[in-house]
Amino acid sequence: xxAVPGDNSPTSDNNSPTRRxxxxxxxxxxxxxxxxxxxxxxxxxxxxxxxxPKKELEGIRVPKEPVWPTGTTxxxxxxxxxxxxxxxxxxxxxxxxxxxxxxGASDLPGAGINMGWQMFVKPIKLELQSHHHDxxxxxxxxxxxxxxxTANFDAEIEIFLGDEYERHVITKPTVLFIPRGxxxxxxxIKRLDKPIMLSALLCAPYFNGVYQSGYMQLxxxxxxx
Amino acid sequence: xxxxKKYAANLFSGLRDDMPLDYMAKPSAYFRGAHQIPGxxxxxxxxxxxxxxxxxxAPHTHxxxxxxxxxxxxxxxxFGSFDAEIELWMGPEKEYHLITQxxxxxxxxxxxxxxxxxxxxxxxxxxxxxxxGPRFHKIMAGKEYWFEGPDRxxxxxxxxxxxx
Numbered sequence: 001x002x003a004v005p006g007d008n009s010p011t012s013d014n015n016s017p018t019r020r021x022x023x024x025x026x027x028x029x030x031x032x033x034x035x036x037x038x039x040x041x042x043x044x045x046x047x048x049x050x051x052x053p054k055k056e057l058e059g060i061r062v063p064k065e066p067v068w069p070t071g072t073t074x075x076x077x078x079x080x081x082x083x084x085x086x087x088x089x090x091x092x093x094x095x096x097x098x099x100x101x102x103x104g105a106s107d108l109p110g111a112g113i114n115m116g117w118q119m120f121v122k123p124i125k126l127e128l129q130s131h132h133h134d135x136x137x138x139x140x141x142x143x144x145x146x147x148x149x150t151a152n153f154d155a156e157i158e159i160f161l162g163d164e165y166e167r168h169v170i171t172k173p174t175v176l177f178i179p180r181g182x183x184x185x186x187x188x189i190k191r192l193d194k195p196i197m198l199s200a201l202l203c204a205p206y207f208n209g210v211y212q213s214g215y216m217q218l219x220x221x222x223x224x225x
Numbered sequence: 226x227x228x229x230k231k232y233a234a235n236l237f238s239g240l241r242d243d244m245p246l247d248y249m250a251k252p253s254a255y256f257r258g259a260h261q262i263p264g265x266x267x268x269x270x271x272x273x274x275x276x277x278x279x280x281x282x283a284p285h286t287h288x289x290x291x292x293x294x295x296x297x298x299x300x301x302x303x304f305g306s307f308d309a310e311i312e313l314w315m316g317p318e319k320e321y322h323l324i325t326q327x328x329x330x331x332x333x334x335x336x337x338x339x340x341x342x343x344x345x346x347x348x349x350x351x352x353x354x355x356x357x358g359p360r361f362h363k364i365m366a367g368k369e370y371w372f373e374g375p376d377r378x379x380x381x382x383x384x385x386x387x388x389x
Contacts, residue, residue: 065282066282066283066284066340069284069314069319069321069340070319071314071318071319071320071321072318072319072320072321073320073321074318074320075320076315076316076318076320077315077316077320077322078322080315080330080331080332080333081322081324081328081329081330081331082328082329082330082331083326083327083328083329085296085304085327085329086304086327096301097301098301098302098304100296100301100303100327102292102294102329107329108329108331110331110333111290111292111331112290112357113290113292113355113357115292115294115329115355117296117300117303118301119300136265136266136267138265138267140256140269142240142271144300144301146250146273146298146299146300146349147251147253147273147275147298147349148250148252149240149254149271150240150241150252150254161232161235162231162232164231166230166232168230168232168233168236170236172238173238173240173241173254174236174237174238175236175238175240175256175261175262175265176235176236177235177236177237177262177264177265178235179235179264195300201267201269201355203357
């Protein structure tokens with residue numbers, strides 16, 4: 001077994017079918033290297049790495065690991081961590097409690113998004129009128145059975161988009177992108193045979209919107225527009 | 226005769242992600258930005274971490290805001306189902322933070338952050354990196370890397386260091 005340039009960890013002839021072995025298998029040729037590299041960027045388990053013996057990585061450049069930070073124990077960045085996400089009550093029996101909400105700049109000054117995680121358990125006409133925002137919004141319709149949010153989706157959701165009320169029916173896990181200014185809704189969760197998770201992410205520090213009935217914002221929040 | 230819909234491109238359903246990473250439950254879900262919905266400026270994942278993993282080893286920055294949602298993996302009570310310890314170092318001074326409860330982290334554009342270490346995972350947890358750019362990228366040691374998903378070109382990631 002030859003040493004890998006830059007490799008500073010121990011080697012072994014362990015032949016057990018490990019995750020590293022997987023990478024070895026896919027690492028043949030440029031395409032394999034690219035795939036292995038891409039996967040590694042998304043996480044290389046430290047504990048597993050410490051336990052798994054090193055194998056030869058032919059054709060892959062393995063640089064020295066970065067210097068582990070000594071770090072500080074200050075509080076300078078405490079204001080970037082929010083733990084007040086729990087909302088005990090839901091506004092309707094159609095949503096299971098607790099709800100999870102990150103309320104943007106109200107929770108972390110400077111933050112520019114609002115995001116919720118709601119588990120719907122009953123059909124409901126969720127939004128009754130069209131509105132728009134002055135920022136982009138994304139709505140994620142997913143199954144509610146982790147870990148596979150792309151499965152266990154058994155629902156029918158009707159939503160209208162644009163000034164012309166173009167009708168769309170969502171019957172599978174879906175991302176909906178609502179660019180700033182685009183009218184959207186009403187929204188009707190017409191059929192719900194299994195719970196779904198609905199996450200709405202509004203790219204604004206405080207929730208607001210322009211409804212047919214006028215401008216709306218959550219109480220006690222600064223006006224954004 | 227099929228109906229043409231003006232806003233059909235605003236909806237996308239190919240979220241399933243089968244990346245074979247042993248610390249994640251499979252499959253996970255991922256939305257990868259503008260190449261999936263033109264104009265979208267967000268990359269977001271739903272990953273269930275099932276065992277300790279050293280996810281990010283080196284400090285880096287982004288040219289956009291990023292957020293981490295770290296929650297339990299049982300809906301609706303992502304609080305009662307949380308039992309994990311996550312280490313995250315923030316800023317150029319590498320300030321140490323230990324996350325032991327459901328947490329939302331704001332990483333402003335340009336702020337150095339990481340390493341990120343899922344140190345203890347007593348119960349599976351849901352991790353979401355919410356990257357407010359049209360495609361995922363990071364800047365590490367002065368070099369930019371980008372990644373659009375396992376089914377796309379690896380051009381932007383091919384020189385990314387691999388630490389085993």
